[in-house]
Amino acid sequence: xxxxxxxxxxxxxxxxxxxxxxxxxxxxxxxxxxxxxxxxxxxxxxxxxxxxxxxxxxxxxxxxxxxxxxxxxxxxxxxxxxxxxxxxxxxxxxxxxxxxxxxxxxxxxxxxxxxxxxxxxxxxxxxxxxxxxxxxxxxxxxxxxxxxxxxxxxxxxxxxxxxxxxxxxxxxxxxxxxxxxxxxxxxxxxxxxxxxxxxxxxxxxxxxxxxxxxxxxxxxxxxxxxxxxxxxxxxxxxxxxxxxxxxxxxxxxxxxxxxxxxxxxxxxxxxxxxxxxxxxxxxxxxxxxxxxxxxxxxx
Numbered sequence: 001x002x003x004x005x006x007x008x009x010x011x012x013x014x015x016x017x018x019x020x021x022x023x024x025x026x027x028x029x030x031x032x033x034x035x036x037x038x039x040x041x042x043x044x045x046x047x048x049x050x051x052x053x054x055x056x057x058x059x060x061x062x063x064x065x066x067x068x069x070x071x072x073x074x075x076x077x078x079x080x081x082x083x084x085x086x087x088x089x090x091x092x093x094x095x096x097x098x099x100x101x102x103x104x105x106x107x108x109x110x111x112x113x114x115x116x117x118x119x120x121x122x123x124x125x126x127x128x129x130x131x132x133x134x135x136x137x138x139x140x141x142x143x144x145x146x147x148x149x150x151x152x153x154x155x156x157x158x159x160x161x162x163x164x165x166x167x168x169x170x171x172x173x174x175x176x177x178x179x180x181x182x183x184x185x186x187x188x189x190x191x192x193x194x195x196x197x198x199x200x201x202x203x204x205x206x207x208x209x210x211x212x213x214x215x216x217x218x219x220x221x222x223x224x225x226x227x228x229x230x231x232x233x234x235x236x237x238x239x240x241x242x243x244x245x246x247x248x249x250x251x252x253x254x255x256x257x258x259x260x261x262x263x264x265x266x267x268x269x270x271x272x273x274x275x276x277x278x279x280x281x282x283x284x285x286x287x288x289x290x291x292x293x294x295x296x297x298x299x
Contacts, residue, residue: 004124004159005194006105006117008250012156013050013105016094019148021047042066050098053108060098067091089137090149093130097123097156106193124157131157158250165199165248172201173229173246174298175239176214178222179204179286183276187225192293194247203298204286223273236273237265 024040024047043066049059068088100123104112111117131153138150175191177184188202203209205222214226214233227239234242237257244254257265272279289297 004119005196005249006108006111007190007194008159009101009117009119009156010053010106010108011250012152013053013056013098015152015155016098017047017050021051039066053103053105053111056103056108057099057101060095064092064095064099067095087137089130090134090153093126093134094149094152094156097127097130127153127157165195165197165246167197167199168230171230173199173227174201174203174209174213175243176203176205176210176226176228178225178276179206180283181222181276182281182283183272183279184225185283185287186280188287191243191247192296194249194251198296199246200243201296201298202289206286207299209298223270237269238262240269241265 021044024044043063046059046063046066049055050063101119102117104110104117106117131150134153135150138147175188177188179185191200192202205214205219205226210219210226213228224235225239227234227242229242229246241254241257244251244257247254
């Protein structure tokens with residue numbers, strides 16, 4: 001389970017809440033009492049808390065309670081037919097995962113440090129069982145619109161089914177970055193948080209390793225991230241995509257970026273690079289690795 005990162009759980013959290021939030025409005029014309037009119041706004045506020053990772057577990061409990069009491073037709077007027085019971089599988093499983101998973105995942109109100117967040121194995125096993133069950137339900141009864149829940153549970157369950165990143169002990173890949181750029185340093189933090197197998201080494205473009213390995217023209221303006229592995233040297237958007245595919249797990253999907261022409265990818269990269277200091281800040285000096293990071297940084 002060390003390969004399951006808080007960023008992957010964050011994507012699941014968004015996949016559950018965003019479609020629901022988009023479908024709460026506009027209010028139906030035949031809405032009844034005042035409480036029913038106010039209900040979409042109450043549910044919207046709870047979904048917004050879930051999206052922000054703020055009080056996610058409490059908000060999920062409240063949303064699921066209201067969902068079971070008010071949203072499912074016939075729930076308070078039993079007996080329910082089998083299809084109605086089956087329709088509960090996806091949403092109940094999704095919100096139970098949101099309730100039971102530990103707090104502090106990525107992009108939460110109070111995120112934990114890089115490797116401190118852990119998903120319990122038993123909860124992942126529950127998601128692995130709920131995903132195919134929800135998918136079968138959608139294929140069997142597409143009119144139940146269970147596809148939303150199948151997608152969400154799939155995002156939760158599938159990442160560890162993908163290939164893990166490859167290590168190269170004798171010649172580890174190196175990520176060269178602008179050591180004073182706020183965006184670049186945040187990107188290194190992200191890669192480290194996902195790199196549970198310690199695949200990569202890191203080095204600032206202003207450092208001795210970069211001057212020894214990279215060509216002089218690469219170091220002129222320091223606008224390009226540079227990725228070097230056993231297959232060669234890559235810059236700009238190609239470097240980013242190759243880092244993603246090398247990370248493995250969920251980030252293997254970065255290979256889809258290669259379907260976009262390099263000229264378009266690099267145009268977007270260059271636009272962000274030109275404004276990176278203004279938008280994300282600039283440090284006074286190159287990043288100094290912590291004691292924990294020192295083994296993965298080159299001078």
